[in-house]
Amino acid sequence: MPDLKKFINKHTISLATSAAMPVIGMLVLSLMAHNLPAVDFGNYIFLLITILLADTFRNGFVQTSLIKFYAGTSKKKAVEIAGSAWFVGLMQAGVFVAIDGIIYLVYHSKSADAETTIQWFGIIYMTTLPAAIASYILQAEEKFGRMLFLQVLNQGLFLAFILTLIFTHKLTFQTAVYAYFLGGAITSLLTIFNGWSKIRTIRHRTKESVSKLAHFGKFSVGTSISSYLLRSSDTFIIKLMFNPALLAVYYIPQRLMEVFEIPMRAGVATAMPELSAAVHKNNEEEVASIMKRYAGMLTVTLIPIAIVAFLLAAPVIELLFGKQYHETEAVNIFRLFMCYVMLMPVDRFFGVTLDIINKPHLNMLKVILMLTVNVAGDFIGIWIFHSLYAVAIASLFTFFSGAVFGYWALKKHLKFTIRDIFSLGYQELKNVINHLLEKSKIDKAEV
Known part of the structure; x- marks a missing residue:
């Protein structure tokens, strides 16, 4: 095995990254289950499942194709692939947000919580795009330490906000949604400002690469x-x-x-x-x-x-x-x-x-x-x-x-x-x- 020490270090960090989300996520769910009324907790689970299902589309459409065409290629080609992935990710997210917007305008529920779910789904989904693409690029570049940092930051912020809401007795379904949005927004802004998301590469996208990523x-x-x-x-x-x-x-x-x-x-x-x-x-x-x-x-x-x-x-x-x-x-x-x-x-x-x-x-x-x-x-x-x-x-x-x-x-x-x-x-x-x-x-x- 080439470079055994590097392999062990890389795999150890990757293992920690894979474990971080389910562990912190389970802790957050446990806290919310104990501190929210059953109806509010059920509404949150529904929103979470909806977002996770949409993330399945994004991960499937962008993540694997970006890593496949980005990792191990030339620097110039990597910039082109990153920009094209950004374009594909924005188009895919735009479709989801448009559908959500139409539902919000057409569907009028008697439940304020259902209205909140429809209203915030599109906002959260678009807000988390930079952090998602940053994590895909970091994985392609084998920078697993930064991936771990992003995962812990995102989940850690959400956990901190939920704990604050619990201690101030202000935890409701709506405030939990605000906390989820803030955690994702802060993480995405960080990836934009420190360059991890490579959002500026979008101007280097090419029709050929966009087509290749979309086909894959x-x-x-x-x-x-x-x-x-x-x-x-x-x-x-x-x-x-x-x-x-x-x-x-x-x-x-x-x-x-x-x-x-x-x-x-x-x-x-x-x-x-x-x-x-x-x-x-x-x-x-x-x-x-x-x-x-x-x-x-x-x-x-x-x-x-x-x-x-x-x-x-x-x-x-x-x-x-x-x-x-x-x-x-x-x-x-x-x-x-x-x-x-x-x-x-x-x-x-x-x-x-x-x-x-x-x-x-x-x-x-x-x-x-x-x-x-x-x-x-x-x-x-x-x-x-x-x-x-x-x-x-x-x-x-x-x-x-x-x-x-x-x-x-x-x-x-x-x-x-x-x-x-x-x-x-x-x-x-x-x-x-x-x-x-x-x-x-x-x-x-x-x-």
């Missing part, structure tokens, strides 16, 4: 929306087919799976610029090596964690969610989830690599296939077994189908085997551990 983005956003539906499909089907009370039983193991998402998001964030740079050098062997290294290391790392989680499922769920879920299906559903954890990194990196080698349509088809398998598997399993376990088992076939399709699609363009992924991942992980142990011995000797 239409497939990437299709992948993002399909992934969103894939994550949500189990919830909708359970609500349709079972007692709504069982949603909480299934939601608990789903929520615990986010622990495994943190290292994967960090790995993807770190790997994407490296993959893009290798593609720009037309080095297929390096592209395959990077993909195998990250997918393999994550798989080898997650397997022992999954085994421990499988064994400790019952006490962990009881500790985090209470004794009432100790005897429910939640424990065994979580154990079933652990059976396919080893497929998740392979599936994810097959998809990311397809994007980076300019085959986003194949990644979109992969996710659509997984969505189809999951929905069909849920309904067939429920029809046969009439149990929540059927929904969890369907997920195993879902990830297996994604991994098989991804392997088949990538094998046409890169030379690798599944055995390569595990062997290289094991070897590189061993190198990282040995490096850390040697560093620890040196640090102790110096003390």
Whole structure:
């Protein structure tokens, strides 16, 4: 592995960045749930879900394409891509804001909170654009320390505003919306003034680059929306087919799976610029090596964690969610989830690599296939077994189908085997551990 120390530092910061948002976000939600009336908290959740869904469009349309064409290219070309990404981002945000404006003018709700949601959605979405593009550019430039700073600043400001509102007894749905807006606005202004967003590059946009980003983005956003539906499909089907009370039983193991998402998001964030740079050098062997290294290391790392989680499922769920879920299906559903954890990194990196080698349509088809398998598997399993376990088992076939399709699609363009992924991942992980142990011995000797 080239420059092992740099790799470890970069991945450590990326891991912290991936963990920062869910941790601080969970703290904010907990505070709001305890200090807002149920109706106000529900209204805030609705606004948050709406914004997150719109962000899924933006991330899919701009983020992957910017990183793919920006990382590893010449300085002149990078400026052109950044400016073109700004143009595409503004056009996409403009469409959302226009739709929101039309709804605001046409739709008249009797609820003041619904009016507030419609009024502020467009404002918040446009305000957060500079911070979003800044984070994409920083990721492409592998400046993960600055990415971490932006994430902590944005979430930290929101947390500070919410705490202030709680201590002054002024926390309501509307004041929470104002706090959300201020946190995003201050973060975006900072990225503009310190040059991280590169907003001035918009004058260097070209028709060719705008077209290239938009063409790539239409497939990437299709992948993002399909992934969103894939994550949500189990919830909708359970609500349709079972007692709504069982949603909480299934939601608990789903929520615990986010622990495994943190290292994967960090790995993807770190790997994407490296993959893009290798593609720009037309080095297929390096592209395959990077993909195998990250997918393999994550798989080898997650397997022992999954085994421990499988064994400790019952006490962990009881500790985090209470004794009432100790005897429910939640424990065994979580154990079933652990059976396919080893497929998740392979599936994810097959998809990311397809994007980076300019085959986003194949990644979109992969996710659509997984969505189809999951929905069909849920309904067939429920029809046969009439149990929540059927929904969890369907997920195993879902990830297996994604991994098989991804392997088949990538094998046409890169030379690798599944055995390569595990062997290289094991070897590189061993190198990282040995490096850390040697560093620890040196640090102790110096003390």
